Amino acid sequence: MDRFVSTFTNKIDAKGRVSIPAPFRAVLERDGYATGSAGGIYCYPALEAPALDAGGERLAKKIDGLLAGLPDYSDERDELSVALYGDVQVLAIDGDGRISLPEGLRSHAGLTTQVTFVGLGDKFQMWQPERFAERRERAREKVHQTRKLFGAGNRLSSEDEDDGSEGARG
Amino acid sequence: MDRFVSTFTNKIDAKGRVSIPAPFRAVLERDGYATGSAGGIYCYPALEAPALDAGGERLAKKIDGLLAGLPDYSDERDELSVALYGDVQVLAIDGDGRISLPEGLRSHAGLTTQVTFVGLGDKFQMWQPERFAERRERAREKVHQTRKLFGAGNRLSSEDEDDGSEGARG
DNA sequence: TAACAAACCATTGACGTCCATCAAATCCCA
DNA sequence: TGGGATTTGATGGACGTCAATGGTTTGTTA
Numbered sequence: 001m002d003r004f005v006s007t008f009t010n011k012i013d014a015k016g017r018v019s020i021p022a023p024f025r026a027v028l029e030r031d032g033y034a035t036g037s038a039g040g041i042y043c044y045p046a047l048e049a050p051a052l053d054a055g056g057e058r059l060a061k062k063i064d065g066l067l068a069g070l071p072d073y074s075d076e077r078d079e080l081s082v083a084l085y086g087d088v089q090v091l092a093i094d095g096d097g098r099i100s101l102p103e104g105l106r107s108h109a110g111l112t113t114q115v116t117f118v119g120l121g122d123k124f125q126m127w128q129p130e131r132f133a134e135r136r137e138r139a140r141e142k143v144h145q146t147r148k149l150f151g152a153g154n155r156l157s158s159e160d161e162d163d164g165s166e167g168a169r170g
Numbered sequence: 171m172d173r174f175v176s177t178f179t180n181k182i183d184a185k186g187r188v189s190i191p192a193p194f195r196a197v198l199e200r201d202g203y204a205t206g207s208a209g210g211i212y213c214y215p216a217l218e219a220p221a222l223d224a225g226g227e228r229l230a231k232k233i234d235g236l237l238a239g240l241p242d243y244s245d246e247r248d249e250l251s252v253a254l255y256g257d258v259q260v261l262a263i264d265g266d267g268r269i270s271l272p273e274g275l276r277s278h279a280g281l282t283t284q285v286t287f288v289g290l291g292d293k294f295q296m297w298q299p300e301r302f303a304e305r306r307e308r309a310r311e312k313v314h315q316t317r318k319l320f321g322a323g324n325r326l327s328s329e330d331e332d333d334g335s336e337g338a339r340g
Numbered sequence: 341t342a343a344c345a346a347a348c349c350a351t352t353g354a355c356g357t358c359c360a361t362c363a364a365a366t367c368c369c370a
Numbered sequence: 371t372g373g374g375a376t377t378t379g380a381t382g383g384a385c386g387t388c389a390a391t392g393g394t395t396t397g398t399t400a
Contacts, residue, residue, distance in 0.1 A: 010380070010381090011380080011381070013381065013382065013383090014382080014383090015354095015355085015382095015383090017381090017382095019379075019380055019381075021379090021380095022378080022379060022380090042175075047310065047313065047314055048314075064291075067291065072232055072235075072236075072292075073232075073236070075218050078216075078218075078219070078290065078295075079308070079309050079312055080309070080312070080313060080316075081290040081291055082288060082290065082305060082306060082309040083306070083309035083310050083312065083313040084313070085173070085174070085175050085176075085288075085289050085290050085291050086176070086177050086288045086289060086290065086306060086309070087177075087306070087310070088175050088176055088289075089175075089176050090175055090176060090193070092355090092356075094355095094356060094357070094358095095356085095357060095358070096357090096358090096379090096380080096381085097379080097380085098380090098381090100355075100356090180390070180391090181390080181391070183391065183392065183393095184392085184393095185345090185392095187391090189389075189390055189391075191389090191390095192388085192389060192390090262346090264346075264347070264348095265346095265347065265348075266347095266348090266349095266389090266390085266391085267389080267390085268390090268391090270345090270346095
């Protein structure tokens with residue numbers, strides 16, 4: 001499996017460190033990340049939500065792709081670069097699979113004692129647990145309505161039905 | 171990693187010196203810069219912003235590339251050369267990873283006590299911290315709007331589209 | 341010789357690395 | 371199938387290293 005799926009909730013310790021869920025680490029390693037050596041995960045404040053987006057090399061390449069079409073040294077490119085590269089932090093993963101979240105990122109997502117990791121396929125997000133619970137409720141509502149529109153015969157929507165599949169520990 | 175990414179804020183000391191963030195130095199060294207020896211970073215006032223542009227060999231080559239298309243000894247080339255090269259300063263990096271900013275550059279960017287280094291991929295910028303905070307907000311706004319223009323059909327923008335909803339299962 | 345700049349050195353605090361502990365899930369064998 | 375052993379992942383803490391920063395000395399030039 002090479003996608004981020006499921007949700008997990010881990011603690012932030014006194015030094016601001018938090019363990020990345022093991023399944024996510026496995027995906028990152030397959031994505032070209034070498035634990036312990038130089039490199040790390042790319043992390044930035046999500047645009048539309050009080051959360052952090054994060055991912056590995058694949059995510060970095062997508063960001064590059066957004067800028068690839070723009071001419072060098074145009075104002076437009078500079079402006080986009082500020083938002084895309086300027087907001088990104090490269091977080092190193094230590095030997096125990098942990099990252100430490102800088103203050104700036106933590107405050108954007110309102111993270112204090114716990115972090116909920118949410119798999120989104122190519123990337124994952126980090127949420128303050130209570131906030132994510134709300135968001136999740138809204139999302140379920142939405143899925144419910146969407147299914148009604150498409151009709152019950154749709155196999156894909158029944159795919160979204162399974163719950164209790166989360167691996168949240170602790 | 172061979173690109174300038176993230177933002178860092180460092181102090182200017184009484185003698186006008188400021189440390190270049192270690193990750194940026196690493197990029198510069200990989201780019202062909204040898205700390206301590208002859209050479210330095212290329213730095214010039216940004217054309218459209220109260221900030222300084224800076225970079226290493228790769229940046230210099232890109233500037234060369236802009237001129238390459240024009241015929242030798244043409245007036246056009248001469249003028250563009252002056253515009254591009256005329257304001258460039260080569261700043262030496264001392265043994266501790268610091269540069270000292272000449273008064274001309276400092277005043278263009280309004281730098282007094284602190285400098286915010288902003289990674290933009292092939293180059294980085296130096297900003298007065300408060301001014302950068304504004305610029306960053308604008309940039310995020312713009313990305314926000316750009317995404318809406320592209321719409322969900324765009325592969326790249328759909329990547330940035332999620333607000334967490336699609337990852338919410340169970 | 342005074343003024344300035346550049347190299348050198350020293351301190352401090354943050355961060356990365358390493359180690360120990362604990363809980364949960366799995367495996368193995370009776 | 372049940373219980374104990376083993377493995378893996380999460381968490382907390384100690385320690386060493388490096389980056390940022392401030393200061394001092396040396397060299398150079400007018």
